[in-house]
Amino acid sequence: EADIYQTPRYLVIGTGKKITLECSQTMGHDKMYWYQQDPGMELHLIHYSYGVNSTEKGDLSSESTVSRIRTEHFPLTLESARPSHTSQYLCASSPTGWETQYFGPGTRLLVL
Amino acid sequence: GESVGLHLPTLSVQEGDNSIINCAYSNSASDYFIWYKQESGKGPQFIIDIRSNMDKRQGQRVTVLLNKTVKHLSLQIAATQPGDSAVYFCAENIFHSGNTPLVFGKGTRLSVIA
Numbered sequence: 001e002a003d004i005y006q007t008p009r010y011l012v013i014g015t016g017k018k019i020t021l022e023c024s025q026t027m028g029h030d031k032m033y034w035y036q037q038d039p040g041m042e043l044h045l046i047h048y049s050y051g052v053n054s055t056e057k058g059d060l061s062s063e064s065t066v067s068r069i070r071t072e073h074f075p076l077t078l079e080s081a082r083p084s085h086t087s088q089y090l091c092a093s094s095p096t097g098w099e100t101q102y103f104g105p106g107t108r109l110l111v112l
Numbered sequence: 113g114e115s116v117g118l119h120l121p122t123l124s125v126q127e128g129d130n131s132i133i134n135c136a137y138s139n140s141a142s143d144y145f146i147w148y149k150q151e152s153g154k155g156p157q158f159i160i161d162i163r164s165n166m167d168k169r170q171g172q173r174v175t176v177l178l179n180k181t182v183k184h185l186s187l188q189i190a191a192t193q194p195g196d197s198a199v200y201f202c203a204e205n206i207f208h209s210g211n212t213p214l215v216f217g218k219g220t221r222l223s224v225i226a
Contacts, residue, residue, distance in 0.1 A: 033213060040199055042218045043156070058213070090155050098144055098163075099205040099214050103155030 003027055006091050006104040013081055014112050021076045021107045023091030031094040032074040033101060036060060036087050043090065049074060081111045124223045131189040133220045135202035140183060142204040146214065147176060147187045151198045159187070159200075189222075197224045 004025040013019055023032065033048040035058075045058030049068040063085070064078050074093075078085055088108050092101040125131045137145075143164035148156035162169045162176045162185075169176050175188040185202050199221045203214040 040152075040219070040221065043201065043216045045213055048213055092155075098161075098207060099212075100146060100158060100161060101203075101214055102158060103148075106153075106155050 004091060004093055004102055004104040006089075006107050008107060009105060010108045010110075012110045012112065015080075015082055017081050019078050019081055019109070021089055021091075021109070023074045023076070023104060024072050025074075025093040025102075025104075026072060027093060027095070027102070028071065029093035029095050029102075030071065031096070031099075031101075032068065033092040033094070034058075034064075034066060034074070034076050035090040035092065036062070037090055037106075038087055047076065081109075083111045085109060086111050121218070122221045122223065124225055125192045127192060127194060127224050127226050129192055131187075131192045131196065131222060133187045133189075133200050133202075133222065135185040135187075135217050137183050137185065137202075137204050139204065139206065139215075140180070141206050142215075144205040144207050145176070145178060145185050146203045146205075147174075147185075148201045148203065148216075149196075149198045150201065150219075156201060192222075192224050194224045194226055197222055 007022045030051050034046050035043045037043050044060035046060050046062040047066040049055045088106045090106045091104040094101045146161040147159045150156040160171045160176050167178050173190045177186045199219045201219045202217045205214050
């Protein structure tokens, strides 16, 4: 079982607030990812990182930003939350080599 | 462009029957494939993977078949149980292209009828 953690699990917040979603993994994986997913729907890659100080934008345009200062930590920040950001955010990590991603439990975000 | 898709968005199966979930991919250069299971309220869980040098791989009650000729991937679940009810995603990757993330399909919702 993968050791990847996300906090908070649920968040309800007002429009315009700044939020940071946390993701940590204890497996020493170099690669980490953020996906946005509406319940039961397809996964959209929004950011990824292949190592410390490396970040890339994914396929889905996002107003969020990420940082990768430590191998185990990959936080995602929304500077000004909007109702259109309401969704589930999934974090994943993968070891060097074959791209087998292991997912965290997700953060469900509701912006009012 | 490359895409990974599933033929059916939903699949209903009687408990005890075998389930077959299909996935088509368009990039013939893809050489690594994974099936994930996502239960309600949880993140996707790795089920089984297969590399392009194989056409079949078996796990516990699951089998993945890869047909590179028609670019088709399937997941077979034997003796389907209520706990198998979930959304199943296929994903592909081109390992030898360097650092590129997985490409996920749209998902198939499997419902098991007791």
